[in-house]
Amino acid sequence: MFETVRAVQKALSEQRYIASEDIATVIFLAEKLGKPVLAEGPAGVGKTELSKAWAAATQRSFIRLQCYEGLDESKALYEWEYAKQMLYTQLLRDKLSDLLSDAQSLAEAADRLAAEEDVFFSERFLLSRPLLRAIDSDEPAVLLIDEIDRSDAEFEAFLLEVLSDFQVSIPELGTIVARHHPTVFLTSNNTRELSEALKRRCLYIYIGYPDxxxxxxxxxxxxxxxxxxxxxxxxxxxxxxxxxxxxxxxxxxxxxxxxxxxxxxxxxxxxxxxxxxxxxxxxxxxxxxxxxxxxxxxxxxxxxxxxxx
Amino acid sequence: MEERIARFIAALRAAGVRVSIAESQDAWQAITYAGASQHSVFRTTLRTTLIKDARSFDTFDELFPLYFGVDTPPMTDPQSELTPEQQQQLQDALQQLLQEMAADLERLLEWLLGGRRPSEAELDQLAQQVGLDQAPPAASSQQAQRYARRMQQLLGWDQLQELLEKLWEALARQGMSPDVIEQLKAEVAANQAALKEQLGDYAGMRLMDNRAEEAQRRPIPDLMQRPFESLSTAEMDQMREQIRRLAARLRSRAALRQKRGKNGKLDAKATLRANLRYGSVPFEIRMKQRRRKPKIVVVLDVSTSMRPVAEFFLRMLYQLQDQIQKTRSFAFNDHLEDVTSDLATNDIDQAVQAILYRLPPGYYSTDLGYCLCQFQDAYLDAVDRRTTLIILGDGRNNYNDPALETLALLGRRARKVIWMNPEYPAQWGTGDSDMLLYQPLCDEIYQVRNLEQLTSAIDRMLG
The missing domain is CATH 1.10.8 (Helicase, Ruva Protein; domain 3)
Structure with a gap:
């Protein structure tokens, strides 16, 4: 949709974001190659703003994942909503006893219950977190993974897996493959060294103070x-x-x-x-x-x- | 073009930038999209795909112009603005002169007056003649300039000025107007400058190529297992770069241990609180965090023999700050100093330099016992029951009082006392070594003769 670097620059400036040619080139390439962009630089130079402006310029939904120490999969990817499952089980108790009342044996009752298992492990009870939302969204999205350097090393490794395949497997539901590859931005304030593997998969840009x-x-x-x-x-x-x-x-x-x-x-x-x-x-x-x-x-x-x- | 990019990547690698095959593929692919027509875009394209660390930008900036020349002033054709008869005049004057001079000069004149760049083949030939192929791979810009100068000499640059003067005179005699001659002069001078720059860049590029080839040819010696004292300065540099990657590996191992370590004891209070919303049915189990990040106090011997080990240890520790709750560092040879604040700065190179500078090495001046006492007097509060005390030293005390009671006292206060010694156990206790006396007072002793041993010792220290 953006055929030249110039077009990218123009689109960003329409969002009131002044992008240097460097920045525009990197974004242009990120779209063409389908690779994440890793932006480093001092705080407050517009790394986060860049991804927002790009989401607005391309009219995609903007999904943000803020990293912090101790961030794990259940906060980043998905979580089962236990409370809701509990509530449903409670409310459906009568229906369940109806279903099971004419069972002849314990085994039969268990089989019948198992047949209904899918009701409780469906997307209805799945709480999507930013990563899953970005992968599962109907529209192409812009995913911002903010301050990746604050997360732990093992979360980084997990992120690598998601970013290379753009698919997630949920044991109860199966594998969810992205319909559209989201455009991914990662930002880092360089408080710690990121792994080489992660850097390798990204296009790198250093955003310094403007002149x-x-x-x-x-x-x-x-x-x-x-x-x-x-x-x-x-x-x-x-x-x-x-x-x-x-x-x-x-x-x-x-x-x-x-x-x-x-x-x-x-x-x-x-x-x-x-x-x-x-x-x-x-x-x-x-x-x-x-x-x-x-x-x-x-x-x-x-x-x-x-x-x- | 393709070959040139490949050579550029090889030169980057030789200069110490890590470029993986996947990244070079990305660069190829990116160029097919972004094109190479616009110089600045091309440059950004290569940089964003190949360089993943702002610290390597300098290397990139240094090498890029050598391979893809920044704005070398294009050579112009001075004859394009001349009228046909003026051109004829020039040709006549040239013909006359050419009869008197060597063939090499002829080629040079042809480039300058024709505004033609030397082709790659011609440059290669020149390079061979001045011995650029065999040039040692120490690539400095002065060296490049030296080779460029030799190439100029070979082309007859020195005689050129004289010859040009003759040419201008001849033209004047033939009645060419002074304005036109001035213009010609200016353009030839510009061409001369451009050619000189091109030769310089070319020589620089060839030297980089040499370095890249050299780096490939040289078998990578297993530096990890070489004792610290036998390393050359160049090898030390290589090791310093290794440290970062080693530290990254150590960090992820330590972090993983930390995480797995959580699956320890059930935390009943936290579990109850977390499950109140499920009617106290324990859906979410909370575990007690069994392991804490270690608190470390380091006492480093920075006497002459210990310097390389101390330096690498400090570098490693510095890289692993986030895996350690708190570090205090002390350095000693004849007396002890608190160097924690030196290490709190951003630049490890500077910090190490500053510490080694502040505690200059003396001959046979190490006094471990005195330093331990000094530590006990001034910094005893730094050691508590959560602290791991690490002593990095060879235990050679110059026959001074070993102050065993002091170490024993520190050992009772600390969680653990770890001693790291670069000497073989067989050498302990020989001469002025008090290692055998210290040995029973330490919980763990590691031999750290080389980087591999140092890495594994630090790994166990974090565990």
Whole structure:
């Protein structure tokens, strides 16, 4: 459906996502080759946003699986809904005794009950989790597996199996094969090394911080109310901050928050007072704040938003 | 093109990037979709399919231009803008000059004035003449430049300038306007620069090829089983790369053990709570988490003989941080220092360097007993009943007091004392070694002469 890299880029920009040629190329290839995309990079540069934008651009449903330590198959794939099964058994007790009442022997009763077994192990009682939903969906979907580096190594191995075959076997029901291969995005903040096998199966892209012009364009697109001149100043300030060797660099999403804050405060210029009052939107550590104040010449450690007037 | 991509992949592998066959197939397939016409897209295509680690981007960026030249300025044909009679003039002047000079120069002039690139075959021939085939595989850019320079010499580059001057003079005599001559000069100069760059890239590429071939030819020695002290610097580098993969394997084993370990005792309280919603019919069984991730205190000997072992141990431990609840690390030779904070930084290379730098090796200065006492005085609280105390050292104490009571005390406090010693058991107790005295105070002792033994020791330490 997207025949060129350019078309991918355009489709994403219609979703208000500014994709570099690199990103567009990788997505184009992912669609063509049917391979998952593994996106790495610092937090808040739009890795998650990319998959959402792609889902919107292709008008597919968006399914998200957030990884965390201890995530297992029953939370990621499927689970039997015991409570519902219990409830049904209770409510159907009369019906069951009707069915079994004229049985001549215990064996016959057991056989009859076994014949009805399928009622209790059907999709009715199956609780699909994100992975199964993505495989089983009638429409093609975009599946986001977010922060895969937070999950355990064995979950990663299990994921490999799902991602290579796009099929799941449920002992009671049989094998469910995907009708459409979902487009899979994996994101990682690189807190731990992912297995080589998983990396091998993915197309890899590293999304870093955008350069000044790109970020400016993002700000213009997402916060159109900010005056162009102020927007440029703000973006340049953020870039200066990223050079400072901070504990936590301000991300793109924080730049956007800051831009919105500036609009809300009706700021006209990045003067001392505005900076003092809004720097907390960008920086989340006290030591970073102190360093930034020094860098911007706001004078020392005198504290929070106390401007000299 | 195809051959070139294959050679590029071989060069990547030789430079230490792991590219599997499946990935190179992906690259082929991807190129059929994305095409090779657009340079930047082509580049991204190769990168996304072949490179799966941001740390390898540098290698990719370094090699890519050598094989698929970035924006080498195209050579222009200076004659295209000349009128027919001007061209004739140029030809006449050339003819005159050509009679006086060598054949090699003729070829060079032909390229520059005709705006034609040397073909692959011509370059190959040149390369053979300057001995690029036999070049040692240590690929540095200076070396590439040296070979490029030799190729230039072979082409008669040095005489060229003189010859060109003559040519311009001859043209002026024949009455060609100065403007046209200036223009010709400029274009020939641009062509010269382009050709020079091409030669440089070509030489660089050939050197990389050599390295790739060399890497294939060399039998991979079983470094895992070679003792640490007999490794060369290059082999140490190779091992450092191995560590990451070994650690990944260890991690999944440890994680698996952790998971299986959960199937231990029934946790009655948790089970009751979980099953309240089923009317207390125990559908979901909850188990007690039997195994906890180990808490580790490491005491490392960083005297000269122990440095390689200490370094690899630290690297391995660093890679396995997520399998360990808490680590505190101490390094010693003549005194003891807490190096936990050094290891808390992001870059293991820097951390190891910093530690080894802070505790410089001295001759016969190791004092294990004193360091143990120092540990007892300052850091005894680091050891509790959940802690595994690991001592990595050869037990050679320079006839100092071994401080056995101190180790005994630490052993009573800790869950376990593990000693890792790179020496053969037969060497224990010889000379200044106090290993035999320490032996009864340790719960486990492992010999760690090589990476294989070190790996299995760490594996058991995590278990």
């Amino acid at each position: 000044t012009e790109e970020e400016l364009e993002i700000v213009r697109l997402k916060v159109p109310d900010l005056s162009p001149q102020l927007a440029r100043q703000a973006v340049e300030a953020v870039h200066a901050l990223r050079q400072l060797d901070l504990k936590k660099n301000p991300s793109v999403s924080e730049t956007l928050d800051w831009a919105r804050a500036l609009v809300t405060l009706n700021a006209t210029a990045l003067d001392r007072e505005v900076l003092e009052n809004t720097l907390t939107v960008l920086l989340k550590y006290e030591s970073d704040m102190a360093r930034a104040r020094r860098a911007f010449g706001l004078g020392g450690n005198s504290g929070h938003g106390r401007a000299n007037r």
